[in-house]
Amino acid sequence: MLLIGGLVFLLLCVFGSFAASGGAIMPLVKSMPFELITIMGAGIGTFLMGNSMSDLKHVPGAFKTAIKGPDFGRQDYIDLLGLLFFFTRLAQTHGVMALESHIETPMESTAFAAYPKIRDNKRVRNLICDYLRMISMNMDDAFQFDEVMTRELSKNLKEDTHIAHSFQTLADALPALGIVAAVLGVIKTMGSISQPPEVLGEMIAGALVGTFLGVLLAYGIVGPLAVRINSVVEEDARYYDLIRVVFVAYLQGNPPQISVEIGRKDIPVPLMPSFEEIDTTISELAIG
Known part of the structure; x- marks a missing residue:
């Protein structure tokens, strides 16, 4: 909602102040559709050239991410720590082979059933199961485990932030594309140099709308959108990284x-639960 509210406030301030100061709206209204077609058409073309088909499939999801915000809240971190405690405690008390029934058929696991949001999130579920499987296969070197998991998480983050970087590249190009639209408007004006001054003045004003729109779209809309997508993706990445922190702490002995407490300390401050909340959560878990 902040994204939409900020956009509305931006447009009201820009166009409202222009109108309130006595600016002529008609040249804007008459020229804007054609200038937008030129700028946005060129922008979309460059965006298509710079991305693959698989990248373009993520564009709708990127807009959804920007509007919706992070997928994981405070309770989600509490639930994840509770589940990770269950698995590490189970491995400690009953041996790593006790994990097999949970990681091979997670959709039927009673542990995952207690946390349906985690169970139904394919990426989170697979991440937990894959690395518990490594632990069950006696991969007990904490440094090697940390290196392998860090590489995967870094790869995933790079892929997830690619679309945000593509939007930022588009934002960097829009001012220049606005100049292209403005130059075309000037060329059109020069072709009508015999017209009366009032007509030429309106045509020149229309040409300048291209530069105005290019800068506004770049720094007022597309650039902030790219920053928003990137920040949301990076915040969600902290949730996945929490799995690594807890497992590595456990493998370190x-x-x-204690492993869960080390993980709790790695949670972003606005979302970090208290020690008492986590202690209450794990004390209620029954390890069969």
Whole structure:
């Protein structure tokens, strides 16, 4: 909602102040559709040239991400720590083979069933199961485990932020595309140099609308959109990284409760639950 509210406020301030100061709206209204077609058409063309088909499929999801915000909230972090505690405690008390029934058929697992949002999120579920499987296959070197998981998380983050970087590249190009539209308007004006001054003045004003729109779209809309997408993706990446932190802490020889506490300390401050909340959560878990 902040994204939409900010956009509305931006447009009201820009066009409202222009109208309130006595600016002529008609040249804007008459020229804007054609200038937008030139600028946005060229922008979309460059965007298509710079991305693959698989990248373009993520564009609708990127807009949804920007509007909706992060997928994971405070309770989601609490739930994840509770589930990770269950698995690490189960491995400690009953051995790593006790994990097999949960990681091979997670959709039927009673542990995952207690946290349906985690169970139904394919990426989170697979990340937990894949690395618990490595632990069950005696991959107990914490440094090697950390390196492998860090590489995967870094790869995923790079792929997830690619579309944001593409939007930023588009934002960088829009002012120049606005100049292209303005130059075309000037060429059109020069072709009508015999017209009366009032007509030429309106045509020149229309040409300048191209530069105005290019800068406004770049720094007022597309640029902030790219920043918003990137920040949301990076915030969600902290949720996935929490899995790595807890598992690595456990493999380093820490008890499950200490491993979870180490993970809690890595949660972003606005979302970090208190020690008491986590202690209450894990004390209610039954390890069969």
